Amino acid sequence: MACASSKDAVSALLDGYSDPIQWLVVASFQLGLAVQQTGLGHRICTYLLKLTTSSDSTSTNPIPIAYTLLVCEYLLALFIPSNTARGAGIMSPIISSLATSSSPALFDFWHLLGAHANILSAAAHMTGTAGGPMIARMLNTYLDMDIRPVQWSVGALGPWVACAAGLPWVVAWLLGVDLRRTGGGGRGEDQQVQEVDADEEAQPLVAADAGTSAHTITTTTPPGSPMSPISYLSTSSSSSSSSDPCASPAHASFTPAQTNAQILLVAILVPTLTLWSFSPLDPSAPAFLSLVLLLLLRILPLSAILAHTQAWDTFLWLGGFLTLSTQLEWAGVTQVLGAGLASILPKYAGPAMLVAAMVNMVSMYLFSSLTAHAAVVAPPVLAAVAHAITSGDQDENARVPWAVGMCMAMTLVLGGLLTPYSTGSVAMYAGKSTLSARRWVHIGAVVGGLAVGAGVIGVGAAGWWWIIGWWASEGTVVV
Numbered sequence: 030m031a032c033a034s035s036k037d038a039v040s041a042l043l044d045g046y047s048d049p050i051q052w053l054v055v056a057s058f059q060l061g062l063a064v065q066q067t068g069l070g071h072r073i074c075t076y077l078l079k080l081t082t083s084s085d086s087t088s089t090n091p092i093p094i095a096y097t098l099l100v101c102e103y104l105l106a107l108f109i110p111s112n113t114a115r116g117a118g119i120m121s122p123i124i125s126s127l128a129t130s131s132s133p134a135l136f137d138f139w140h141l142l143g144a145h146a147n148i149l150s151a152a153a154h155m156t157g158t159a160g161g162p163m164i165a166r167m168l169n170t171y172l173d174m175d176i177r178p179v180q181w182s183v184g185a186l187g188p189w190v191a192c193a194a195g196l197p198w199v200v201a202w203l204l205g206v207d208l209r210r211t212g213g214g215g216r217g218e219d220q221q222v223q224e225v226d227a228d229e230e231a232q233p234l235v236a237a238d239a240g241t242s243a244h245t246i247t248t249t250t251p252p253g254s255p256m257s258p259i260s261y262l263s264t265s266s267s268s269s270s271s272s273d274p275c276a277s278p279a280h281a282s283f284t285p286a287q288t289n290a291q292i293l294l295v296a297i298l299v300p301t302l303t304l305w306s307f308s309p310l311d312p313s314a315p316a317f318l319s320l321v322l323l324l325l326l327r328i329l330p331l332s333a334i335l336a337h338t339q340a341w342d343t344f345l346w347l348g349g350f351l352t353l354s355t356q357l358e359w360a361g362v363t364q365v366l367g368a369g370l371a372s373i374l375p376k377y378a379g380p381a382m383l384v385a386a387m388v389n390m391v392s393m394y395l396f397s398s399l400t401a402h403a404a405v406v407a408p409p410v411l412a413a414v415a416h417a418i419t420s421g422d423q424d425e426n427a428r429v430p431w432a433v434g435m436c437m438a439m440t441l442v443l444g445g446l447l448t449p450y451s452t453g454s455v456a457m458y459a460g461k462s463t464l465s466a467r468r469w470v471h472i473g474a475v476v477g478g479l480a481v482g483a484g485v486i487g488v489g490a491a492g493w494w495w496i497i498g499w500w501a502s503e504g505t506v507v508v
Contacts (some may be wrong), residue, residue: 044355046348049313050162054110054347056316057156058340060298061109063329067290068283070109070119074101078123091135092208094127095197099146103189106150106157107182108298111339112399116147116454125461134206137462141200141469144458145446145476149196151399152442153189155181155312158452159343160400162312163350164407164438171411174434178305178312184435187493192484199479203472290328297322350404378500381417382433382490385410386440386481393444399452403441411437430501432494439485446477 064070077100081093102120109115124143128136151157155165155178165181168174176184201208283291297319304315323329334340375381388410396402414437418429445451449459449469459469494500 043348044352046344046352048166048348048351049311050166050351051344051348053162053313053316054159055340055344056313056320057108057110058114058159058337058343059320059323059329059334060301060316061111061114062333062337062340063294063323064105064108065114065119066333067294067328068287069291069294070105072283072291073104074119074123077101091131091138092197095142095208096193098124098127098142099149099193099196102146102150103153103193106154107302108156110156110159110161111343112147112151112158113453113457114339115150116143117457120147121454121457124458128461137464138201138204138206140458140462141204141464141472142197144449144455145196145200146193147454147458148443148445148451149189149192149480151445151452152439153182153185154178158399158442159347160403161438161442163347163400164403164441166351167403167407167411168434168438171408171415172429172434172437174429174431176431176434176438179302179307181435181438183497184431184489184494184499185439187496188439188480188484188489191488192480195479195483196476199476200472203475293326293328294323297326297328347400350400353404375417378418378430378433379490381414382436383486385414386436386485389437389440390444390447390477390481393447393451396444397450397452397456399442399445402444407437407441431499432490435494435499436485436490439489440481443477443480443485446480447473449473 077097078094081090081097098120101123102115105115105119106112109119120143124139128139131139151161155161155176161181165176168176197208301315301319304310305312308315320334324331324334375384389406392406393402396405411434414433415429418433445455447470448455449464449466450456459466462469464472
């Protein structure tokens with residue numbers, strides 16, 4: 030915007046940092062830190078894994094374990110808005126244990142599954158990735174779609190279920206692995222599980238935050254080591270001691286203090302989710318209230334919150350993205366780009382949605398950050414979709430159906446399936462696998478195409494969003 034004075038210029042520059050979305054993201058990051066530090070995330074994963082596997086590494090069945098990992102990712106994404114933190118802090122140790130304890134034929138299968146499950150969960154919730162709230166803000170700005178966290182989760186539920194149901198089988202097929210015949214047992218079947226040495230259980234280091242490119246240092250642990258996921262969680266609890274307040278513990282057995290902290294945390298998370306679902310309050314208000322309770326109940330010390338650099342890094346660059354988006358919109362740049370793109374879009378909701386979804390996906394090849402991709406691509410694409418659909422409708426009061434907006438939101442994130450560098454968590458898994466970058470891209474293209482074609486379009490647009498009333502032209506929604 031044009032500024033009459035330096036004071037106005039500074040005010041415009043800092044405008045993005047006063048957006049409620051900023052505090053929703055920061056508070057959600059701190060909730061995610063609490064889930065990691067109290068061990069609640071590992072307790073959930075351990076409990077679910079114990080339902081589908083045993084401590085005997087020779088008898089694990091990869092099929093139920095694969096679906097358990099998908100469910101774990103889905104649940105954790107409700108309150109951990111950094112997909113890199115979910116992958117590196119909670120899921121990666123479990124995935125690595127599975128990869129090294131299973132048959133060598135499954136080594137790359139587990140890493141691919143972990144990476145793609147991470148992206149699916151990022152698209153399944155508004156809080157699944159740091160850019161989710163920003164995408165929701167843009168949906169409101171360009172499509173007049175004021176979506177709340179629970180509405181995003183409900184809208185994405187059908188496509189997520191379809192994608193999750195087929196993902197293990199598609200990945201196994203692309204790798205030439207038969208899950209029904211490939212057992213989970215490692216090569217050391219007659220050896221007893223021993224406690225892992227600190228050097229042996231070193232995980233890859235990710236030199237990236239939620240908004241930057243990722244570079245990984247790969248692990249040298251060979252596939253076939255005789256350790257099951259449950260054994261890993263049990264042994265690592267005795268060897269994972271760190272003075273870093275942001276380090277993630279890998280507990281399987283918990284002290285009374287940790288258990289009490291987990292109970293208190295659940296008592297905070299449940300009301301927070303309830304307020305997000307049914308309260309007329311802005312979603313940032315319950316999130317900020319939960320942050321205050323984390324401090325008052327001493328679940329997280331102030332030092333840990335201040336030391337959570339990923340949250341504050343995200344606060345800085347996300348505020349910059351929001352300011353840039355506002356200024357580009359004010360200057361008319363977004364509208365010009367949107368009008369140009371709208372000229373090649375069909376004038377009807379369904380076809381326009383398909384073309385725009387393809388643009389969202391393919392453009393991800395140019396980015397190494399989900400949030401940067403959404404910040405750059407979403408404004409012109411959403412403006413083009415709104416222009417194309419409303420200009421092609423005879424009703425001057427026509428609105429873009431919510432189904433179109435949900436498709437845009439999901440495809441802006443699902444592009445992360447395509448490459449091994451799309452985000453920090455995917456780069457971490459890719460660095461630990463033995464697959465070449467070219468092979469990963471080929472597999473990603475198939476998985477991404479099926480996720481959008483069969484999941485988002487086939488199940489979502491053609492079925493689920495009709496059921497919940499998101500194709501209503503007047504914009505009325507059931508959920």
